Amino acid sequence: MKTAFKATLAALTAFSISASASEFSDFYKYEVLNAKKVSKELTANVNDSVWKTVPGKYVYLYPQISVRLNDKKANSLIPKKKLQRALVKVAYNDEVIAVYVSWKDDTPSIQAKYDTDSYADGVSIEVPNKFGKGITLPYIGMGDENHPVTVYLQKTVAGRDYQKVFVSEGFGSLTEIKEKGADISMKYNKQTHLWTAVFVRPLKTENSNLKAGLVPIAFAIWDGKFQERDGNKSLSRWKFIRLKDYNVDKDYLSYVAWGVPYKKLGDPARGKQLTIQNGCNGCHRYDDQKVAMPGLAPNLSDIGGIANAPYLKESIVNPDDVIIRNLNPNRHYNKYAKPDKFKAYPNNDMYKWYTVGSDGKKHSKMPPFAHLSEKDINDIVAYLKTLRNWKDFK
Ligand code: HEC
Structure with missing residues (x-):
């Protein structure tokens, strides 16, 4: 009995090791x-x-x-x-x-x-x-x-x-x-x-x-x-x-x-619909979604190539964790400036991707989407990971 139990235990341990390795x-x-x-x-x-x-x-x-x-x-x-x-x-x-x-x-x-x-x-x-x-x-x-x-x-x-x-x-x-x-x-x-x-x-x-x-x-x-x-x-x-x-x-x-391989993470087609339903395309440009004004938020057209899945998940759930600097260091600050004739964006509040709170801390202009279900987030990340095309970047 005892040996049989040991053997089962050994088999179970071996199984769990190979399962976690795979x-x-x-x-x-x-x-x-x-x-x-x-x-x-x-x-x-x-x-x-x-x-x-x-x-x-x-x-x-x-x-x-x-x-x-x-x-x-x-x-x-x-x-x-x-x-x-x-x-x-x-x-x-x-x-x-x-x-x-x-x-x-x-x-x-x-x-x-x-x-x-x-x-x-x-x-x-x-x-x-x-x-x-x-x-x-x-x-x-x-x-x-x-x-x-x-x-x-x-x-x-x-x-x-x-x-x-x-x-x-x-x-x-x-x-x-x-x-x-x-x-x-x-x-x-x-x-x-x-x-x-x-x-x-x-x-x-x-x-x-x-x-x-x-x-x-x-x-x-x-x-x-x-x-x-x-x-x-x-x-x-x-x-x-x-x-x-x-x-x-x-x-x-x-x-x-987490999220490797992204093809097993979720349903990218549903993820794309969710980005539209949640208004991600109001700020970001990506894929065939080109309604947002360029410069309002990072262009996500090839985000799937340069970003890891856990980073994407955090960007959605807790945008304040990583705040991307988009200050244009070559421009003087001008609140009313419009993009110049080269379509370069001036250093003004509209094109700044964060606000500074009364506590002095920076907050992303992106609202957190922490209320989304785990499945929704996985599907969105699975979709973002498919974005690897910069060819029609504007
Ligand atoms: C109100 C405008 C706004 C909306 C709506 C919005 N975002 Fe953002 N997003 C931003 C801004 C601004 C940043 C850059 C500042 C920062 O780092 O958070 C950003 C950053 C990101 C990043 C990191 C990009 C990078 O280059 O590393 C990802 C990914 C992202 N958003 C995905 C989404 C998704 C998915 C949605 C919809 C569920 C969404 N965003 C909705 C404004 C927005």
Whole structure:
């Protein structure tokens, strides 16, 4: 009897382990970058032989269109942009982590020293300064006030090695920092037409500690040919580096893996109807929904590519958690200003996406939709995840 009971228990345990493993298998397959532990020193040398031994994974980057740019010409090029694909590899030792990013570009652009009309190719990675159990994901466009991120940036500017490290709380709020032990390099290969960059930093810095089982990381690429600079770039959603030396927090895993794969999350057709019934299209433009005035709220046309499902859920239920900065830093404040002849939006209240309460706290102009049922929210998120088309961006 006793043995039979034990056997059943063993079978049950085995079942629950495999069930929970399979519950997250799509997440591990599509969203996780497995880092390789090495004992040797890691540097920013893109030709280091270590990279031949580290398996890579492709990450997709979508044009950033949610925040409107102050440049008609650059905006008009957005529909011509292609989905960008980068091969990513990650290695670490006891002290540092190195991230290798390689992508194809048939037209390498190097920004001339004194030319304001030529734009550089470039690449960046960002990591949240805080992450883990109970901490929600930052805004993908370089963080937000509640979720600062550290950004590592390398650009191709003639005559100098243009690399910078920033702490950022969203567009237009970058503070350059000096980070001890951080290094970046970027090289073009004329035969393969590939740019390759390597970022190295200590696992633990003053701003963030990456000694964790799952570390969020996001990627951005600037293509000079499309006049890309600043917020005008291609962007990945949050990906997660798996560092095997550290344990995965179960709660954090359930949080970040929620909604993967989104095709099993809900009914996108019903989700679309719900966005219309709930008036999301009164503020946002997306898909064939084009009634909202551009600039009132982020354009959601390719939000499914750049946003993770748990982030989308929070955006709907608790818009105050992440407040997206859309301040146009090149304009003077003018309450009555209309979009200029380039259709750029001025820095006035109407196009600001938040209000400041009497408590001094920022509140999103988007009302919370926390009253929606779980099924409704799942269907809406399943629908938003299908939005990956920037081609008719206006
Ligand atoms: C009254 C206008 C308004 C309505 C209605 C509205 N939103 Fe928003 N939404 C905003 C604004 C403004 C922001 C940006 C500020 C912020 O971060 O909350 C935003 C942000 C978002 C974001 C984050 C976008 C990004 O780029 O990260 C998502 C997703 C979103 N809304 C989805 C929805 C959905 C789904 C609905 C309907 C259920 C909806 N919104 C209804 C104004 C609105």
